């Protein structure tokens with residue numbers, strides 16, 4: 429059983445090497461792949477030094493987490509992956525058990541996809557709290573029970589990921605994480621949400637930059653959910669929800 433851990437990474441030189449070293453200690457002895465989004469820092473060299481394979485993101489648009497994840501899936505499948513695990517590359521308290529906890533239920537065929545959830549700092553997760561969860565409750569009750577519908581910690585069989593990304597509506601940007609969740613749920617996949625403890629990641633260093641980033645994220649997540657709602661005929665009676 430070959431497990432490949434994929435880190436989409438853009439300017440994560442401070443954290444990526446440690447993340448790679450940590451996941452390599454998982455009981456699954458995964459291979460590690462970094463999809464570099466044209467980082468201006470030493471992300472690429474740090475990743476190679478830590479023993480990962482590095483590929484360059486295929487399209488030069490940013491933010492493009494969706495493109496990076498799609499590229500990662502294609503490459504991991506070429507490498508012979510049976511199971512693919514995505515993790516964010518900016519996590520400072522990652523442990524090997526995160527990989528084990530995400531992979532266990534997929535290996536044991538308890539589910540087709542597993543997703544991490546965690547305790548977060550009060551200021552963290554604004555787009556989750558203000559957009560992803562309320563819109564899920566309104567439009568996709570199938571996923572309303574997920575604590576972290578925008579979690580970037582996602583594990584699934586390579587077969588499932590390959591099927592999902594064949595869809596040409598697969599989003600290029602921040603919508604990808606909830607898109608995987610909605611699409612898998614609508615295919616009646618079994619999806620587990622696995623508790624990973626607390627998540628500490630490097631952000632919130634510059635208020636203005638963060639707000640601009642969150643606004644873009646909010647726009648892309650909204651767009652993804654509404655496109656899915658149209659696709660699954662959930663918003664023909666949207667008036668019902670207006671105040």
Ligand SMILES: Nc1nc2c(ncn2[C@@H]2O[C@H](COP(=O)(O)OP(=O)(O)OP(=O)(O)O)[C@@H](O)[C@H]2O)c(=O)[nH]1
Pocket residue numbers: 435436437438439440463464465466485489490491492493496515516517518580629630631632641
């Ligand atoms: N290749 C690639 N990776 C990206 C891109 N945008 C984000 N990432 C990576 O995707 C992961 C999640 O991005 P973050 O910026 O941490 O997103 P977030 O955790 O929702 O936001 P913060 O709260 O600011 O950390 C990180 O590993 C990023 O480096 C991109 O355009 N290309």
Ligand SMILES: [Mg+2]
Pocket residue numbers: 516518629630631
């Ligand atoms: Mg982050």
